Amino acid sequence: MRQVDENYSPIQLEKDVKALWESSRIYDKVKKAAESGRSYYFLDGPPYTTGSIHIGTAWNKVLKDTMIRYRRMQGFNVRDQPGFDMHGLPIEVKVEQSLGIKSKKEIETQGIDKFVSTCKEFALKFKAKMTDEFKMLGVWMDWDNPYLTVDPKYMASVWWTLKQAYDKNLLTMDVRVLPWCPRCETALAEAEIEYWDETDPSIYVKFAVVGEANTYLLVWTTTPWTIPGNLAAAVHPELTYVVVRAKRGMLEETLILLQDKLEELKKVAGIEDAQILETAKGSELVGMRYKHPLTDLVPYQQQVTGKHVHTVLQSTEVAAENTGIVHIAPGHGPEDFEIGKKHDLKPFSPVDESGNYTAEAGEHYAGKNVRDANPLVMSDLVERGAMFHEGTVTHRYGHCWRCKKPVIYRITDQWFLKVTEFKDKLNAANDAVKWYPDWAGASREKDWITNARDWCISRQRYWGTPLPIWRCECGNVRLVSSLEELKSAKGYVEGMDVHRPWIDRLTFECDKCHKTMPRVPDVLDVWFDAGVCSWASLGYPANQDDFNRWWPGEWITEAHDQTRGWFYSQLVTGILAFGKSPYKSVLMHGWALTQSGEAMSKSEGTAIDPVGVINTLGADSLRLYLLKANAPWEDMAFQQEGVKAANRTLNILWNVYKFATLYMSIDKFDPSITKLESIRDDLRADDRWLLSRIESMKKNVTDAMEVYELHKATRAIEDFIVEDLSRWYVKLVRDRLWKEEDDKDKRAAFKVLHEALSTSISLLAPITPHISEAIHANLTGKPESVHMLSWPAQDTKWVDEKLEEGMKLVREISELIARIRQESNINLRWPVKRIVVKAQSDEVIEQILGLKDALLTQNNLKDLDVVPVGDEWEEMILSVVPNPNAIGKVYRQWSSKIAVLLKNRPAKTIKAGIDKGEYSLGIEGQLVKILPNMVSFSSTLPPDVVGADFSKGSIYIDLEQTPALESEGFSREIIRRIQQMRKDMGLNVEEFVRVEIQCSRRVENFLETWKDKIAKETRARRFEIAEQPRGDYIVEWNIETESLVIGVASMKVKAGLDDLLKVPGMTQDKAQKLYDHGHTSLASMKDLPDEDIALVEGITKLDARRVYDYIHKDDVKAPAPPLVTAQPMQVQAPAQVPAGPAPQSSEVVQAIAPEPAPPQAPQRSFMEMLMEVPGLDQKAAEALYDAGFTSPQTLKTASPMDLTKAKGISEGMANKIIEQFIDWREPTAPATRPVKAEVKAAPTVTDLERSFSYLVEEDKPEASYTLFITAMKKGMKGYCVTRNYPAKIRSKFDLKETPVVWLSNVGRENTIRPKDLEKLSLALEQFLAQPGGGIVLLDGLEYLITNNNFITVLRLIQSLRDQVAINQSILLMAVNRSTLESHQLNLLEREVDYTITG
């Protein structure tokens, strides 16, 4: 197991995981491994290949991928072939646009072959693009072998299916009135029509009644162009109509219309007076004859004959709207057609394919486009006095779904599936399907089936599966049902494309009349293509084996619009071919809507590109969000924020994983060796709790997955990770993992933590496959992929519901305590004396006592008491409240005395007496009886106690502070401060330090008992109280009312230990022992024989030998021992060593810049320093010097043993000397003295002075930029370093030529990574070194600090400050106060010449 250092960065992680999948062929292996499982036929609903995927498509595929992965983990052998729907009008339209084609005619003149080839190209291009996008989502399907509806083999299956329908007499050609798109010149299915509002004429036409002078049927219509096709009028038989004498100006006429609409009409048409002559039921009007208003223009209207022609018919379809009389044009409307059929009216439809009137309409109209002809027809009506009133109306009108042009209705020959004849079978098949949710099938799909009409499957287009129908002029029909059969056609060429136009050239000989049969030129509705995919993708009927193995499909999922689409088309084809549904179960999912709940639209720019989301937050975050956001069957208002939240959850998972592996890897924990069973006895209650939670989660998740409630499954996992694992368990086990010794207790925690993580990622594997894979690889690594694991089954032996309930209570109580602490202003570091729990039942008490440790440690409580169930807490302060009324009545003059006496007696005693019946009181020698009615009792909380209620009882928290508690609190505060300092110094976790503290007597006393603990926690080898604390880093802190100064010095042990650890076979433990003994580095032992090394306790002779060998491995030509030649002591300068408190991790530090020039203070020679060691005489000092200790540095790193070799140095003295020098450093930095930042405010600075540094404190960098620009205007060269996007800064502040360097991990040019202080320092140095200097604006200090450590950045600033001073330049730094801690701000302020508050 590797220690994980990196943060969760999904983009990189997913890239790596995908690369691993690719290089190790994981997908293939996972599928191979599943092969022995039970077959599970998943059917992919083929997305239409147009452009790129949208959020809805992504959601759809994520649902599928998640379920496929889940089923595989359950042991199913899942068939996962994806499909693409590639024929049809949408692509034709795209190709028309790209080729600049506007009509069918142009397609034919330019050549259908070219057109169709281009369509195919487009479809394949889009297929490839979408495939890439699905892969980005992490969707695992068989992308190398998708089924394509354009594949000839696929098309052959389609043909075969049609043949089945034909053989069952369910496929027929018929004349129908159908919606027709005049632009696309094709019939449209209902599914291909979109409705929206359109403004059309609203006209009232007078149909003159034959035989009644000046009497008219008033007919209303919105389609004037259909009037030439009018053959009858219709009324509703049950409605009441009136015959009225209407007067408008000079005009008087008799009108027939719906009674209820008369008033409305009067208003609309401006009728001044209307006299009702007669009322009649609609049925009474039937048979009235009228004269067609345009007979003179439309010859057909003169010739047409028939009983019902130009008469009033009845129909219950007529609505009670407008005039209640509708005109019937059987050639222009489906209802009209039906009514006409009933009354032997031969449809008259004088309109051609492009929507122009034909010659049949008469030469007046012929060739004119019908919708454009509306005004002409209207003026013709006006001219003939037939127009009663004209206006406009806005109503929903159908449009072609592709070209958006309004549809018209006309009569054509089309091929139909007679769906109406087998609706009962469809319903039965639908009932047999298991729908999720059930109303999707039981209500929605059923409703659609019930209202279904015959399905028109022919389209007069080019890019589609050709209808496999050849029809002879004699009426004979032949259907081709396979590619084999097609080969017998005349004109067949081996290997030919069977699309149009090539297939159009094939003919058959009619077996009846032996003439040549041409193909019916239509293509198939694409919905039929998709409908047969369940067997077409298996190659049926050519390939029977696969069909027998897989069919029918187990599960499909698509959005609710597929009720009329794929759900339906499959049901129909399934019945036609096999008499049953091709799928067994369906999950109907919702639509992805915009944030505000509207449909996403590319044209309106409200569509969100999933690829963009993946590229910013990762596919896993998107997947997690899509699944958890809501129930799959509900529409989703897509929120970017939600994806971010999902990303955060994964980050928490990652952090827990990072945390766990840090300690597991240090201890080389091997989860495969430690079995849960074997550590059962080592488990604490906390562990058993988490194990129980794990098992409960497994069950909850599995139960939800089984019914496709993926939102519940996902949320359950998320809840476990965030609440149980991260927020609670990790907190509980922290201390256990920090322990250095390796014990059973720690091992148990490791195991449980590992169990929690591995279960979580197993359950997450189908949902977030990448992060699961990455964690799995490091956490367990076996099997090769997380996706090869079995789905985790619940192990009930770990389930302990009582324990789970108990922990719930503990957490509830913990929250209460947190609140009380906050209200009482006592933070968690301060221990609280005790908590008393009063619970409803013994069970609750037991549950809480069982988790006492967790409760106490998590809340920093010292003790827990419980109150027996039913009792009051005995420490409640009971007080007596005398009732003067009752007392006075009996004892009159004594009553006030009695009250006083009662109050002074212990209330408890009084209560005990009263509870027995009475209490006696002595007064003036008399015994007075106090009866229950004379007193009442009240109880109050003792001082310093706060009470609160939880769901199963109450708690009392004793907040009293004692010196012991206070001293513990203080020590915790100090620990935290020292830890903070260690961190600021950039010390390694394992480094040892030396701490000196200056504090008040009071605090000193407190610390007496806690010294060891503090030293241990902070890895302080020395911990001392000092007047003037020394150290590499010294900070003044305020804790409560106390002020103390803490100095921390690194002992640089880590480097020594690491050095020792280089020796083969060396353990941490042994290295430590060597070190403690004084062998602080390999070099320190280089003159020792191995026997001497072996003297160290715990070091065997073998160890010693190894050390010796290692040291001397290169010793062939050993370098001379240290120089012992005497040198004039007086000229000995202090050795140059890199100074500074953070030399540990620090190429960075050293690289920043040379240390600022030493201060002017007179330098002491090494000998002078040496002589300061108490008790060291000159002779001994000289001996030391002679022994090679010629600088403070040499002493600092020496071991006492080394020193004793010098004459006159005892071991005690050696220790003293080293102690003196252990924290020696270049006596330069002002940071060695804590100085309260002086207020160097210069708020009025507008002219920056050269050679000065300025710190501008402001929330947003504004003033700093203004100053920067001002300086540049005065002729200084500028150099800007910023965290903000450079282009933005440049334009906002109009920076033009000024170099702007971006602190960022992502940019390329002019970018410096925030961690790369070396580069930054170099760049600035170069700039400042230019002749004439310049001004540097450093905006983004906070960012540098968070990316490095504070001290390192401080060093950089010091160095810059000095360079600025030398180069006559200016340093301007912007900082937001709120982002820094106060001591950090103080230190910063101290480094600059002026602080400006912006």
Place this chain on the structure above:
RNA sequence: GGGCCCAUAGCUUAGCUGGCUGGAGCACCCGGCUGAUAACCGGGAGGUCACCGGUUCAAAUCCGGUUGGGCCCA
């Protein structure tokens, strides 16, 4: 106009067959923690459970209606 679904805090949502004080997350304000740390945690504020009516001791929950939104159809 018909069918189906939906409506709970500013946003996204939990709340099963009616029953404890309607829970979360995001955003907001305040605080805490500080070796998981660009992380994390706690607290606060914020609700006429769309509206009207009914059933019931009791309705966010069941029933009827209205309004608004989505999908499908006419």
